[in-house]
Amino acid sequence: MYREGNTKKIILISILVISLLALMRYTEFGRVSISPVESSLRDILAPVQGLAMNLGHRLRGLVSFPFAVMEMVNENQSMKEKVAELEGRLRQSEEFGYENDRLKRLLDYKSAVTPLMGFEVTGAAVIGRNPGNWFGTITINKGSDDGMKQNMTVITEQGLVGRITSVSINTSEVLLITDPRSGVSALIQESRAPGMVEGIASSPGRVIMVHIPIEIDISADQVVVTSGFGSIYPKGIPVGRILETGKEPSGLFNNAVIAPFVDINRLEEVMVITTVRSSNNITRFSGLPSPWGEGGFDQGGLNPEGIGGTPVGVNP
Amino acid sequence: MRLFGIIFLLGTAVFLEVTLLNFFTILGVKPDLVLMIIVFNAFLRGSREGALVGLLGGLFEDLAVGSYFGMNVLSLMAIGYLVGLTESKLLKESTIIIVFLAWMSSFIVQVLNYILLSFAEIYVSPGIALFRIIIPTATYTAILVPIFYGRFYRSNKSGWLNGREI
Numbered sequence: 001m002y003r004e005g006n007t008k009k010i011i012l013i014s015i016l017v018i019s020l021l022a023l024m025r026y027t028e029f030g031r032v033s034i035s036p037v038e039s040s041l042r043d044i045l046a047p048v049q050g051l052a053m054n055l056g057h058r059l060r061g062l063v064s065f066p067f068a069v070m071e072m073v074n075e076n077q078s079m080k081e082k083v084a085e086l087e088g089r090l091r092q093s094e095e096f097g098y099e100n101d102r103l104k105r106l107l108d109y110k111s112a113v114t115p116l117m118g119f120e121v122t123g124a125a126v127i128g129r130n131p132g133n134w135f136g137t138i139t140i141n142k143g144s145d146d147g148m149k150q151n152m153t154v155i156t157e158q159g160l161v162g163r164i165t166s167v168s169i170n171t172s173e174v175l176l177i178t179d180p181r182s183g184v185s186a187l188i189q190e191s192r193a194p195g196m197v198e199g200i201a202s203s204p205g206r207v208i209m210v211h212i213p214i215e216i217d218i219s220a221d222q223v224v225v226t227s228g229f230g231s232i233y234p235k236g237i238p239v240g241r242i243l244e245t246g247k248e249p250s251g252l253f254n255n256a257v258i259a260p261f262v263d264i265n266r267l268e269e270v271m272v273i274t275t276v277r278s279s280n281n282i283t284r285f286s287g288l289p290s291p292w293g294e295g296g297f298d299q300g301g302l303n304p305e306g307i308g309g310t311p312v313g314v315n316p
Numbered sequence: 317m318r319l320f321g322i323i324f325l326l327g328t329a330v331f332l333e334v335t336l337l338n339f340f341t342i343l344g345v346k347p348d349l350v351l352m353i354i355v356f357n358a359f360l361r362g363s364r365e366g367a368l369v370g371l372l373g374g375l376f377e378d379l380a381v382g383s384y385f386g387m388n389v390l391s392l393m394a395i396g397y398l399v400g401l402t403e404s405k406l407l408k409e410s411t412i413i414i415v416f417l418a419w420m421s422s423f424i425v426q427v428l429n430y431i432l433l434s435f436a437e438i439y440v441s442p443g444i445a446l447f448r449i450i451i452p453t454a455t456y457t458a459i460l461v462p463i464f465y466g467r468f469y470r471s472n473k474s475g476w477l478n479g480r481e482i
Contacts, residue, residue, distance in 0.1 A: 128334045130380075131330055131350075131380045131381060132333075132377070132381060132388075132429075133426075133452075133453050134433065134438075134440070134449060137381075137382075181438060201444055201448065265338070
């Protein structure tokens with residue numbers, strides 16, 4: 001009796017195992033179609049499954065919400081810090097980029113223009129400005145220890161900035177061409193008309209050229225360069241472009257309002273001309289970058305001893 | 317303590333005028349922060365301290381300018397004294413009064429500077445001086461007064477600028 005029961009059990013288990021193995025085999029991964037039973041079951045259970053899953057998600061969300069909030073707060077804080085840090089780095093990188101561009105232009109100028117003009121220059125950074133509104137002076141970070149001397153000419157790659165008026169050990173004060181105390185002996189490049197470029201108090205980046213001989217025609221857009229007379233400013237440095245012309249009250253001379261090539265209000269780095277040597281290679285000036293080559297130094301009507309053609313000597 | 321506070325404020329104002337304010341110019345001019353401090357102080361403390369703080373402020377400015385030493389000392393000391401005369405006569409809580417005083421003070425200081433400059437043989441056309449420097453500077457300075465006066469007034473009453481006369 002007992003043996004008969006055991007045999008039945010063994011047979012049943014064997015059938016079950018074999019059926020399950022067959023079922024496994026039948027329902028293996030990758031088959032193309034499923035059975036109608038499976039299909040019906042899936043269809044019936046699908047909404048319930050979805051509901052259960054949804055509920056599960058909500059419950060999980062509900063239970064873990066406070067923890068998630070805490071985690072999010074921490075994460076938010078650290079992300080804010082990260083963003084601030086990255087923004088700082090980005091700004092710093094942008095600033096480095098701008099500085100790099102400016103210094104590259106200065107370097108390009110130094111290597112391309114100064115040998116042709118016969119200048120030896122030293123770079124300096126602008127560290128301060130006159131606190132009032134009457135004068136236009138800047139302070140640069142090079143002084144007598146760096147070889148700076150009174151009356152040395154200060155330029156950028158765009159043109160004339162001014163001249164050094166006083167020197168301390170580590171700094172120098174530069175009188176800008178826009179200062180009312182400034183006077184620069186200049187020429188209109190095209191017509192060679194001489195005149196004096198003077199600053200205008202508090203003018204937003206304008207200077208005036210006075211005492212231009214009345215018999216010489218002048219017009220807007222003409223370029224003004226230093227004439228070299230008076231030996232403070234070397235010859236041939238671009239000053240600016242004529243905006244408008246007029247007659248002086250005496251009627252004996254013309255005058256012209258000039259927009260300087262240099263953005264006087266946005267100066268950050270400048271160059272000081274420490275030495276001026278002879279430069280006779282006048283034809284090469286046509287290859288100079290703007291505004292140094294503008295107007296054509298080597299074009300018709302110009303004195304071949306014009307711009308940069310005469311030794312100015314060492315600045316005082 | 318009060319003296320150090322005033323010196324610190326004047327020093328900061330001059331530093332800002334030499335550096336940062338150059339990026340905030342309007343019509344080519346920047347505001348006169350040093351004058352603003354002198355006017356506030358004179359208005360709240362009277363002519364004696366007004367003149368003294370004016371002298372200090374002028375000294376700071378002249379040191380920063382590096383030339384025509386004494387020009388700012390003279391003009392700012394005078395304006396400190398003059399504004400100080402109004403101390404007991406005008407309502408100190410009124411922003412409109414102090415804005416007007418600052419405008420007038422800046423105007424007078426710039427005119428004084430203009431006259432002193434001509435003594436130093438610096439000639440600027442009167443039209444340019446008036447419309448490009450004097451009026452724009454006075455207006456720009458006066459516009460900024462409401463931003464700073466409240467803080468200065470409270471500090472003078474119960475803050476770190478409170479205390480005996482210098």
